[in-house]
Amino acid sequence: MPFLNSLTTDILICVLKKAIDSGIIIITSAGNDMTKQDLYPSVYLGVITVTSLDKENNHLYTNNFNDHLTVLLE
Numbered sequence: 001m002p003f004l005n006s007l008t009t010d011i012l013i014c015v016l017k018k019a020i021d022s023g024i025i026i027i028t029s030a031g032n033d034m035t036k037q038d039l040y041p042s043v044y045l046g047v048i049t050v051t052s053l054d055k056e057n058n059h060l061y062t063n064n065f066n067d068h069l070t071v072l073l074e
Helices: 010-021
Strands: 027-030 048-052 071-073
Touching: none
Parallel strands: 027 048, 048 071
Antiparallel strands: none
């Protein structure tokens, strides 16, 4: 489960931006809540979000899936 659900804070945005601007790579899991809802920090620009696919390259029904996914792994 992402450490923050649908609740953004100025502090988190500032910390993530500073980390990304410093060259730190931020990778998050898409989660497995079976939702297409935007989850934080995955929706922030510069954050890499990963999820998994099944053998037919379809997303697993238990995983979250939305437009903010960066990497899909089989």
